[in-house]
Amino acid sequence: MHVLDLPPFEAKIRQISADISEIWDELRRKYVVLTPEEWVRQHVAHYLMAHLGYPRGLLSLERGHRYNQRQKRTDLVALGPAGQPLLLVECKRPTVAITPAVARQAATYNQTLRAPFLLLTNGLTHYCWRVDFERSLNERLAEIPSYAAAVALAGG
Known part of the structure; x- marks a missing residue:
């Protein structure tokens, strides 16, 4: 697997067949x-929990939601x-660039979830x-906020 720009962690990987791992x-x-x-x-989830203080019990992977009468899934x-x-x-x-189309996809999902x-x-x-949904503004952040900072910034 690719070396990522996220801290490594002790991943438990098992080989199912010659070309399939879990x-x-x-x-x-x-x-x-x-x-x-x-x-x-998996790297992002681990980073959020181990380095930024996001509670394990408040993280949801591949959560389903409805958008325009269609069932969609968010990654995390x-x-x-x-x-x-x-x-x-x-x-x-890692081989897929983060393009404006990717940003539109995520923003579209976020129209129903309304995550700050x-x-x-x-x-x-x-x-x-x-x-900021009320003012229809997006502010690019220099880094991913810790859980405490995100809660404080979101007003909760």
């Missing part, structure tokens, strides 16, 4: 197929103390924004 997903408490996108998703959502979406994370495989923070990453490049 990685232990701490949040879903099961092994999942190890794809390049899953590698990024961090919830605030009251259970409201706080940070929406869209992960791509949005993170786009391919594991190598990370873009994080604070979203």
Whole structure:
């Protein structure tokens, strides 16, 4: 797997067949197929928990939601103390560039979730924004906020 621009962690990986590996997903408490996108998703989840203080119990992987009568899935959502979406994370495989189209996809998902923070990453490049729905403004952040900072900035 790719070396990412995220801290390494002790990943539990098992080989299922010659061309299929699985990685232990701490949040879903099961092994999942190890794809390049899953590698990024697992690194981001671990980074949020171990380095930025996001509570494990308030992280949700591949959460379903409805948008325009269609069922969609977000890669990762961090919830605030009251259970409201706080940070929406869209992960791509390392070989996929974070383009305006990727940003539009995540912003579209966020129209229904209304998370005040949005993170786009391919594991190598990370873009994080604070979203102000009332004023229709997006503020690019220099770094991913810690859980405490995100809660404070979101007003909760």
